[in-house]
Amino acid sequence: MSKKILISAENIKQIYGEQTVLDFERFYLYEGEKVGLVGMNGAGKTTLLRILAGQIEPSSGSVKLDCIPFYFEQFGSGNSYFDTDYTEAGKMGVSDQMWQEKVSGGEDTRIRLAELFSSQRAVAFLDEPTSNLDSAGVELLKKRLIEIESMVLISHDRSLLNEVCDRIVEVSFGELHFYNGNYDDYLEQKEQQRKTEYAEYESYQAEKQRLTNVYRQKKAKAKSIEKKPKNISASEAKAIALCGNRKPEDKARNMEKSAENVLKRIEHMEVKQKPKEEPVARPDFRLTNPPRNPIVIRGEHLTFGYDDKLIFDDADFMIRNGSKVALVGENGAGKTTLIELIDKGELVYVVPGAKIGYARQNMSQIDMEKTVLENVRDVSIQSESIARIILARLLLTERDIRKKAKELSGGERMKLSFAMLFVSDVNLLILDEPTNYLDIPSIEALEKLLVEYEGTLLFVSHDKTFVDHVATEKLLIKDGKIKKSE
CATH class of the missing domain: 3.40.50.300 (P-loop containing nucleotide triphosphate hydrolases)
Incomplete structure (x- = not known):
């Protein structure tokens, strides 16, 4: 039985000024999925999360939500906590703090998370929920997030991504790349991808070198055919050629043509770029x-x-x-x-x-x-x-x-x-x-x-x-x- 699609986003483009932040064909979130969004700062993770949650309209493309999402922002906006269930606040260790006029950053995060767990929304969208949490708070959050059936999560905490997520989506240069499993699985697949790319690059370089050598040999052979043998006259060279089936200039021309065909093969080869390698020198x-x-x-x-x-x-x-x-x-x-x-x-x-x-x-x-x-x-x-x-x-x-x-x-x-x-x-x-x-x-x-x-x-x-x-x-x-x- 196929799983229900809760969110579908297709042909999405998000443009700010002259900068294209996102440009991808599709993203689907299925019921029961827990997706982690990863990528460099500024790659567009929060923008993607807000588009998927219906918080903002993309510049072009369509988003369909077959659910009511709960959106947890990285930075709270002075929430009054009215929608927070007292029992859930107790589970998060902040039932007493709900009534205080001022709370710490960590307490605010816990109260807002309690509000998430109080809601009956089908999908949770979370942007850096570990902000301001200490180690005990992060461990408590992990246990609570496991209870949520479907979510899309941005986090720099790799242990959270490992324990909670079953799919990783990497946002890179506006495009989305999909990996099954948790964060460690994503790293393993990326490393395997890097090894494959390196093997393809080495194979490409070896074949290019082989064809280049063939090209040089054919060019050299064509040149040697064009030259008349040493110590014989022009008339003797002509007589030798007439005894053969083909003239030297024909043989040379065919050899040149063969060399040019090899050159075309080299030019039409699919270019494989060398994977980037990290410099290894370190301070003395x-x-x-x-x-x-x-x-x-x-x-x-x-x-x-x-x-x-x-x-x-x-x-x-x-x-x-x-x-x-x-x-x-x-x-x-x-x-x-x-x-x-x-x-x-x-x-x-x-x-x-x-x-x-x-x-x-x-x-x-x-x-x-x-x-x-x-x-x-x-x-x-x-x-x-x-x-x-x-x-x-x-x-x-x-x-x-x-x-x-x-x-x-x-x-x-x-x-x-x-x-x-x-x-x-x-x-x-x-x-x-x-x-x-x-x-x-x-x-x-x-x-x-x-x-x-x-x-x-x-x-x-x-x-x-x-x-x-x-x-x-x-x-x-x-x-x-x-x-x-x-």
Whole structure:
């Protein structure tokens, strides 16, 4: 029995000014499907979601909805929460907050999600529902989303896409590419696609080289036929030709024609482009003069708080040289407080040779009036070629690096701040929610650089997949204590 089509979108074009954001033939959502939308920032994911949900009319094409959708926006609009069921709010852990005049970003997200679960709509459209949620909130959301039968989801949280989605749609240069399975399945299919493209490229290059060699041989043979043999007169050459069936000039002409046919085959071959490969060079870490101490950060009997709130109560911890440590814990546990104490050198011991690079959310280290490349040059101790490779590995193009920093998006500025750290003289990185503002390709690019990083890394992130890929150990902050976590 075929499944019911809830949404069909055909021959869709969405144009803003002179820019075509979307241009695709069709998209169908079947009953029971859970689709994840992925792609670079600015690729058109939110625009597509709004078109499918009936929030906006496309420039051309048709959309049919055989359902009543619920649309969850990434950023709330001061919702009064009237439609939120009290029981659902309780399940999301925010029943008491519903009546407060002011709520935090995470509480607002939970209340708006409770409104989604309160509704009886057939399809959920969700744009970054993990925004402002801590790890516990994300885990709770995963369990609740599994209960929803049909949805279209935009998320930079790969663990959410893995646990919830059964189909991935990639938005790239306005077109849609479809992959069955979850996010890991999508990556596997993309890698297989890349291998196939590389094999096709190598086969194309080998055949082109073979035909080129044949062409050259035939041209050379035609030229040799045209020449009369050495040490004989013209009349003798003519007599030899008359004894044969064909004149030399005829043989040469046919050989030339054969060569031209080979050349036409080369010209009509389907061109296969070489798949793009990531540059692999990385900074020379020795230039940072890293400390050799086995322990680079130590906290003993750490007690600290604000006003009447005690955040750390006689807490002990240490961070080994070269380790990559994720600070984990619920919102308000003290993760950001701890990294700020370490950065300032207050109440926590940091070895003298450690040079801290702190990627702040406000990105105050960037000079907005300078270009991307100028900002990097100002702090770099690496060669310019290495600096350019780091920028490229963070998916900043040649065009991007000539822009002034003030012209960059939030995600591009974040990548610039990381590039500045990687090429500077720091040897101890501190990152607070580094995946904020980044799309999934940029998160994965940052992951690779951090995994290769030879210094010590301390970071806070609610992105479970990012933590699992980068961290060599975790420190859990809970009830005023700092303990190793599995």
